[in-house]
Amino acid sequence: MELTVYLAGQIHDTWREDVKKKAKEKNLPLVFVAPQTNHERSDNIGEEILGKQPGNLYKDGAASDINNFRTQVLMQKSDIVIALFGEKYKQWNTAMDASTAIAMNKPTIIIRPESLIHPLKELSNKANVTVETVDQALDVIRYLFE
Amino acid sequence: MELTVYLAGQIHDTWREDVKKKAKEKNLPLVFVAPQTNHERSDNIGEEILGKQPGNLYKDGAASDINNFRTQVLMQKSDIVIALFGEKYKQWNTAMDASTAIAMNKPTIIIRPESLIHPLKELSNKANVTVETVDQALDVIRYLFE
Amino acid sequence: MELTVYLAGQIHDTWREDVKKKAKEKNLPLVFVAPQTNHERSDNIGEEILGKQPGNLYKDGAASDINNFRTQVLMQKSDIVIALFGEKYKQWNTAMDASTAIAMNKPTIIIRPESLIHPLKELSNKANVTVETVDQALDVIRYLFE
Amino acid sequence: MELTVYLAGQIHDTWREDVKKKAKEKNLPLVFVAPQTNHERSDNIGEEILGKQPGNLYKDGAASDINNFRTQVLMQKSDIVIALFGEKYKQWNTAMDASTAIAMNKPTIIIRPESLIHPLKELSNKANVTVETVDQALDVIRYLFE
Amino acid sequence: MELTVYLAGQIHDTWREDVKKKAKEKNLPLVFVAPQTNHERSDNIGEEILGKQPGNLYKDGAASDINNFRTQVLMQKSDIVIALFGEKYKQWNTAMDASTAIAMNKPTIIIRPESLIHPLKELSNKANVTVETVDQALDVIRYLFE
Amino acid sequence: MELTVYLAGQIHDTWREDVKKKAKEKNLPLVFVAPQTNHERSDNIGEEILGKQPGNLYKDGAASDINNFRTQVLMQKSDIVIALFGEKYKQWNTAMDASTAIAMNKPTIIIRPESLIHPLKELSNKANVTVETVDQALDVIRYLFE
Amino acid sequence: MELTVYLAGQIHDTWREDVKKKAKEKNLPLVFVAPQTNHERSDNIGEEILGKQPGNLYKDGAASDINNFRTQVLMQKSDIVIALFGEKYKQWNTAMDASTAIAMNKPTIIIRPESLIHPLKELSNKANVTVETVDQALDVIRYLFE
Amino acid sequence: MELTVYLAGQIHDTWREDVKKKAKEKNLPLVFVAPQTNHERSDNIGEEILGKQPGNLYKDGAASDINNFRTQVLMQKSDIVIALFGEKYKQWNTAMDASTAIAMNKPTIIIRPESLIHPLKELSNKANVTVETVDQALDVIRYLFE
Secondary structure, X not given: OOEEEEEEEOOOOOHHHHHHHHHHHOOOOEEEEOOOOOHHHHHHHHXXXXXXXXXXXXXXXHHHHHHHHHHHHHHHOOOEEEEEOOOOOOOXXXXXXXXXXXXXXXXXXXXXXXXXXXXXXXXXXXXXXXXOOHHHHXXXXXXXXX | OOEEEEEEEXXXXXXXXXXXXXXXXXXXXXXXXXXXXXXXXXXXXHHHHHOOOOOHHHHHHHHHHHHHHHHHHHHHOOOEEEEEOOOOOOOHHHHHHHHHHHHOOOOEEEEOOHHHOOOOHHHHHHOOEEEOOHHHHHHHHHHHOO | OOEEEEEEEXXXXXXXXXXXXXXXXXXXXXXXXXXXXXXXXXXXXHHHHHOOOOOHXXXXXXXXXXXXXXXXXXXXXXXXXXXXXXXXXXXXXHHHHHHHHHHOOOOEEEEOOHHHOOOOHHHHHHOOEEEOOHHHHHHHHHHXXX | OOEXXXXXXXXXXXXXXXXXXXXXXXXOOEEEEOOOOOHHHHHHHHHHHHOOOOOHHHHHHHHHHHHHHHHHHHHHOOOEEEEEOOOOOOOHHHHHHHHHHHHOOOOEEEEOOHHHOOOOHXXXXXXXXXXXXXXXXXXXXXXXXX | OOEEEEEEEXXXXXXXXXXXXXXXXXXXXXXXXXOOOOHHHHHHHHHHHHOOOOOXXXXXXXXXXXXXXXXXXXXXXXXXXXXXXXXXXXXXXXXXHHHHHHHOOOOEEEEOOHHHOOOOHHHHHHOOEEEOOXXXXXXXXXXXXX | OOEEEEEEEOOXXXXXXXXXXXXXXXXXXXXXXXXXXXXXXXXXXXXXXXXXXOOHHHHHHHHHHHHHXXXXXXXXXXXXXXXXXXXXXXXXXXXXHHHHHHHOOOOEEEEOOHHHOOOOHHHHHHOOXXXXXHHHHHHHHHHHOO | OOEEEEEEEOOOOOHHHHHHHHHHHOOOOEEEEOOOOOHHHHHHHHHHHHXXXXXXXXXXXXXXXXXHHHHHHHHHOOOEEEEEOOOOOOOHHHHHHHHHHHHOOOOEEXXXXXXXXXXXXXXXXXXXXXXXXXXXXHHHHHHHOO | OOEEEEEEEOOOOOHHHHHHHHHXXXXXXXXXXXXXXXXXXXXXXXXXXXXXXXXHHHHHHHHHHHHHHHHHHHHHOOOEEEEEOOOOOOOHHHHHHHHHHHHXXXXXXXXXXXXXXXXXXXXHHHOOEEEOOHHHHHHHHHHHOO
């Protein structure tokens, strides 16, 4: 039973590569999908496809059309969602993706540092499991195959 | 990850062949489905299967039974819907298919010329992305695979 | 049993007033809701609330945000949808509203002139009933109360 | 037609009172519901009902159980959701409530300052309308009653 | 708590009057809705509203459009469905209405004579309760109010 | 694109074999599923698995548990439903299966002789297409692959 | 805003009266619904309406038809479900009602003694809130109205 | 047609091995999934992944997060649910899983000894089929393939 896992969360470091490498080491039969992780590409995709926009509001509107299209296709294909929150940034897309996944009945794991317990308490409460590390998240998924 | 794409829209030129050719050139792993594109066949399918009808209203009723059956089967199998509007014709089936796709939570791309911005504004607003060319629509889908 | 009826369709003549007047004459316990029927207000509502936009595409985008908000609230409150198509205009909003209503399992009546039988055949086929006049549409609803 | 409006967002100033006062001035037939706006009460509600917990993680877990219960009951009763983002705080509950509302097909308005255009771009894109002030949000709702 | 009850079933005798009279005697707070019970009216409604049709197939098609519209509106408004099968007639509409109600999660009671146990066994099995008389059906509903 | 087709309808002749043979001749990529067509087995399956029951009502109850289990599993796996009505028998299971399929948004074809136009008019009206012969039903499905 | 609360749970003591009395004391605008709490009536309702059955299995089958009908009607009408588990009895109906409520997205509160923490841990985890006393459950609901 | 079967129920004996062995002997094309059957692992999984918790309530909370995650993933992948109740234990997870499966429209078979007819009567009534032995449950499934 191969499962598809959507990796929601910040796109500023290489945590997704870490997840994939560790999943491979643990021999977990997982396929990973994710938002565009090239930040510049993600911000510019609207103008790159639709052409120059008349200001930042419109540039952001065009980019978000296409980023949301991507997320909707890939999340609908997923069996599990992992959402990672880090210490920096507003990360509203992570909160949005996790909340949407939960509303779609996608089993959802949140990874967040201890420092974020309080501001994430209601979202953690709605997710299935909240952990602090990538290893713990993969341990939760590995448990499926025991 | 192979995706199935429903190509809604006018059946008066060969835009679907253009989509397929370009998708192949871009090596996109897509399977395309569509309404019956032989216009005469589409108009006559009711009488061809059910026999001569007593007037155009009934001929059209019989044809639409079977065309709607086709669309329902194929759209349910699709991951993505592209709806193309051209300059001519009323194209209410295109509007119907795009609206139905959106209501079914199918990620949807509209292709329309600049001249149709105004009359399509509410439908464009509900779709995920609106573009002007087939190339742009395929660029949006290619972005999924980056 | 009072029923709420959404009146989708062109906003260029006073057909909705005709519906309301005739419903009153027939003593039907109906409440009517509808899109914004002041065409200019509907086109400008985006800029009137959000301020001047940098071009028609963006003006239309802003207006459609608010028009779609209105339609979504009011259609969710409705028990029945009547969608009227006239001889003129592209009327894609009418096709969109009727298709959305059908996808939401709202019982739907289409009113269209005989001249539109052919281009509307698939949408008519998905609606519950298609008639040619406002009187016929109200007769269909009156039948509910017999 | 009286409508119920859920007011999601930060609980650190009195913006909800502002909404209510202005809605009253505009004679809008609206009933407002909201999360617990007494911040201390919201943080302590778990321990106040369930008793002392063994640390902050557990105190937060207990509080979020009850806060999420409240939100679920009240949002299910709502016809419209307004979500206000301010300049400060992480506001993940606001993002969560707006995303959940959108996934539940609740018509949703986001209020955010210009400075948050970029980090909120994908969520704004999924909402029906995004505005910058309470007055604009109420203008959008007033448009329903025209 | 007032409940609305849809009375599906044959329209050839006055069983619905019997239900209403007995419900009144038992002081049950029920509102009843039903298909058109004037058989001739039900068969002719299509032609009466839409005009003369070119043969029985088309006359029946027109009538069923309007009868199905009626059923859909009224069943969506109902809390409970009672479906009565008698000894005569094919009663496929009764089977259709009961099956649709069950698929819509409407609590459903079937009334059928002992002679129909065998042909109705799968449908009875899917309904909540199967009884033999109107009195028993009302006893089941009265039990709600104990 | 291989499609699964559920063949609802009477189990008293070999029409399903006819469907399968003709589908093969037409090279249609279809997999067929169906209710138990051994009538005796279908009637006795409850007692054969659960043991002797205290009378026909209970024997029928036990059989219908298992027949409905079968139908639910197989219909959920199907892309299309064909429901055939013949001249004889009450065929309430056929009406139930067709109605359930329609309520589940399964594209549905009804096959019925001309003599049954009138009693099946409302159900035909809700199905996608109604035809008179197996060949016509397969022609409708073949149209999907053109 | 008046809310309807379904009180699932054992029917062997008078805890529901306690809930109602306390809700009244706290002036909470709640309407309560519940299963049949006369145990004998609940066990015999099948035979009382449908007549003597040939053994306990069939007597229980008849009773459960009618008890499940009651629960389905009343739970669909409810905004909130409270499920109380006591120290005695298997209470599978309580577990069934709570699980069904959660799957229907009904906000759900479990009341259980400390001794049942372990066996109820997975169900508690899926409910919104778990408390130990009726007073705590009502405090959770009262929090809605603050 | 290969089917996936979720085996809900007690984890104190080896009944699942019995099911798998017998399914193999009968050549049934079934894949089985199940909760964690190592009882100690199931109870400790929370602490094993998330670390030591401050008491049994919290240890159980952590374990149930992960056990419910597992069940949600695997049940969503299943075509059929078998729920076995034995003579011992409270088995509320079995009742929860069966009820959830039924609410998700998963075809469900209950296996229970004769002694549990009465306390399980309402849940049995909602399941598709109730049997007493593993062999009977597999006979029900084998019937699908006849």
